[in-house]
Amino acid sequence: MNPFHEANQHRWEAASTGWAAMHERRGTWRNCVQDPTLVFAAEEWDYVANSHGKKVAVLGSGDNLAAFAFAGMGAEVTSVDISHNQLAVGIERAAKLGLNISFIQADVIDLSDLGDRSFDLVYTGGHVAVWVSDLGIYYGEAARILRNNGLFIINEYHPFRRLWKQGSDRLELAYDYYQRGPFSFAYNDNVLEPQEGTLMSYEFHWTVSDMINAVLSAGCKIIHTDEFGTHVGDWEGAPLQGLPENLLIVGRRV
Numbered sequence: 001m002n003p004f005h006e007a008n009q010h011r012w013e014a015a016s017t018g019w020a021a022m023h024e025r026r027g028t029w030r031n032c033v034q035d036p037t038l039v040f041a042a043e044e045w046d047y048v049a050n051s052h053g054k055k056v057a058v059l060g061s062g063d064n065l066a067a068f069a070f071a072g073m074g075a076e077v078t079s080v081d082i083s084h085n086q087l088a089v090g091i092e093r094a095a096k097l098g099l100n101i102s103f104i105q106a107d108v109i110d111l112s113d114l115g116d117r118s119f120d121l122v123y124t125g126g127h128v129a130v131w132v133s134d135l136g137i138y139y140g141e142a143a144r145i146l147r148n149n150g151l152f153i154i155n156e157y158h159p160f161r162r163l164w165k166q167g168s169d170r171l172e173l174a175y176d177y178y179q180r181g182p183f184s185f186a187y188n189d190n191v192l193e194p195q196e197g198t199l200m201s202y203e204f205h206w207t208v209s210d211m212i213n214a215v216l217s218a219g220c221k222i223i224h225t226d227e228f229g230t231h232v233g234d235w236e237g238a239p240l241q242g243l244p245e246n247l248l249i250v251g252r253r254v
């Protein structure tokens, strides 16, 4: 396996219990089946709302909120994540919710378990690209499994938010926007508020144009983009007000 991804997988295996507990406190996973607007933003609604009866793949599914919300809307959902433990939480919660979702352990740069042109919609984002060393292969795989005219929806944490020093009361660059990484860290198992530890972690700072170009190179026509969101979470640790929170790119497979 790609050594960066192998290290990141180990960290996510270790982080999974804490991630699950955080989502247990928030409780959205229980309610999003009935109310998918708890998961999908108004800005992406037009592209996800019509998913009843569609085959949907969620890549880097993590908390599985998107997978649960799609399943609640009547889609046939496949949830893909590199972490066995993350998937195990998803499997347990899907069973509690009475949802029939297919869970697959795979790296997003190798979706060989999924056939060419087999999905109507591929959804990914919410901090997945940052863990992936090759955006071209990742989005290329996403497009490969999409049927003609299928939708590729990326709703990622906005690249402009990743650049800043933590703990400062004014914005101070920690990274040059054009540095993609890999940035290596030795952290503990807390992904939200990491401390020093022994788990290696490799992050990648893809730019807006990297993401757009990877979608185009994958063989999709971009039909919509948006930048939205104003919320600044405590975990972000910098005064990010005024910077967009999300970058939405919607492609259509041609």
Ligand SMILES: C[S@@+](CC[C@H](N)C(=O)[O-])C[C@H]1O[C@@H](n2cnc3c(N)ncnc32)[C@H](O)[C@@H]1O
Binding pocket: 005, 008, 009, 012, 059, 060, 061, 062, 063, 064, 080, 081, 082, 083, 086, 106, 107, 108, 109, 125, 126, 127, 128, 131, 132
């Ligand atoms: C922050 S979560 C993003 C998903 C969701 N928005 C969430 O908040 O849980 C990141 C997820 O991406 C997964 N991941 C990281 N690298 C991956 C890769 N190369 N292939 C597939 N999944 C990956 C991790 O295991 C983790 O579950």
